[in-house]
Ligand SMILES: O=P(O)(O)OC[C@H]1O[C@H](OP(=O)(O)OP(=O)(O)O)[C@H](O)[C@@H]1O
């Protein structure tokens with residue numbers, strides 16, 4: 063099952079050239095969501111990366127994390143909590159906890175926040191996202207959930223292109239590496 067899922071993820075991914083203003087290619091992940099087999103298998107596939115960790119809740123950053131995180135929560139039989147990027151929308155009128163995110167793969171500094179009543183002292187949090195590049199989102203979310211007394215058990219991503227030392231430090235596990243998509 064995992065190898066079929068990996069094959070579909072590789073087949074559904076494209077690097078896109080956005081034009082002459084930049085040398086950088088951008089990732090087109092839309093083929094993943096368009097493939098019913100990927101939608102069906104992604105949650106169980108990512109959940110299996112942490113079958114040993116007994117998470118009690120999944121936390122994901124907006125915006126692509128809001129798509130992937132609930133699939134994993136469903137597979138684990140646990141709930142899902144949204145982590146919002148500061149400034150991306152109107153303020154949320156409920157008590158929030160915030161943490162700074164170190165500069166990410168774009169070099170941007172951000173803050174991520176979640177509704178503080180949704181994470182408890184006994185929670186074992188699995189961070190889920192589509193991609194880890196520098197590990198900045200994972201690092202920021204660990205700071206955030208640990209500020210609420212919870213434990214961060216690790217981060218499950220579709221693509222892990224972090225330096226291996228960073229992946230090991232942050233307990234990031236992925237279905238694909240950057241090389242799988244080159
Ligand atoms: O490991 P890092 O350096 O933190 O990078 C990983 C983040 O980058 C992407 O987010 P992006 O800003 O492209 O937003 P998206 O959710 O809209 O795809 C991806 O979804 C991760 O959240």
Ligand SMILES: Nc1ncnc2[nH]cnc12
Nearest residue numbers: 087088089167193194195
């Ligand atoms: N979606 C993405 N998230 C993080 N790093 C990337 N590098 C290229 N595409 C990316």
